[in-house]
Amino acid sequence: MLFDHCAQCQRCCNVDAGFPPLEITLTAKEQKKLGSVCIETSCTHLGPKGCTMGENKPFGCTLYPLSYNPNNKSFYFDTDCPLMDDYFDSLSIKDSDANQHLSKVNEIIVQLEKTDPTFLQTNHEVDVSYFDLKRVPAVHFTPKQKIKKSKL
Numbered sequence: 118m119l120f121d122h123c124a125q126c127q128r129c130c131n132v133d134a135g136f137p138p139l140e141i142t143l144t145a146k147e148q149k150k151l152g153s154v155c156i157e158t159s160c161t162h163l164g165p166k167g168c169t170m171g172e173n174k175p176f177g178c179t180l181y182p183l184s185y186n187p188n189n190k191s192f193y194f195d196t197d198c199p200l201m202d203d204y205f206d207s208l209s210i211k212d213s214d215a216n217q218h219l220s221k222v223n224e225i226i227v228q229l230e231k232t233d234p235t236f237l238q239t240n241h242e243v244d245v246s247y248f249d250l251k252r253v254p255a256v257h258f259t260p261k262q263k264i265k266k267s268k269l
């Protein structure tokens with residue numbers, strides 16, 4: 118499974134020495150529930166086998182290693198995540214982990230465009246300042262995903 122590697126990697130739940138703390142951008146709903154999630158060196162929600170929050174983790178974490186730019190309605194990928202090549206390669210395979218991940222975050226983004234556009238804009242600005250991003254090539258979208266994406 119593509120994301121099985123995360124339990125071992127844990128890179129995106131830690132901040133390397135010398136880098137500023139990373140405040141995870143939260144949706145308005147998440148802010149009410151969680152207050153804030155800030156990674157000084159290692160996220161307080163990180164356990165030995167990975168994130169302990171399961172399905173309740175912040176959407177910004179679920180979205181990662183993708184980033185979404187609401188201005189051009191496009192997805193980007195953090196080039197420092199070692200899964201990038203495998204993610205791109207398997208994106209067009211129906212029901213692959215990458216395909217399911219993109220479909221899931223895409224559906225949530227469609228909702229957030231209506232309910233919390235401020236989150237999407239802020240999350241995009243944080244991602245741009247913190248990560249080296251590569252645009253997800255359109256060629257990797259299946260026809261069904263292309264339709265969804267064009268509606269964003």
Ligand code: SF4
Pocket residue numbers: 120122123124126127128129130181182197198199200
């Ligand atoms: S950097 Fe990529 S592989 Fe590593 S934990 Fe994060 S999502 Fe998983």
Ligand code: SF4
Pocket residue numbers: 129130141154156160161162163164167168169170174175178
């Ligand atoms: S909430 Fe979970 S996925 Fe997000 S940074 Fe913390 S440990 Fe990682």
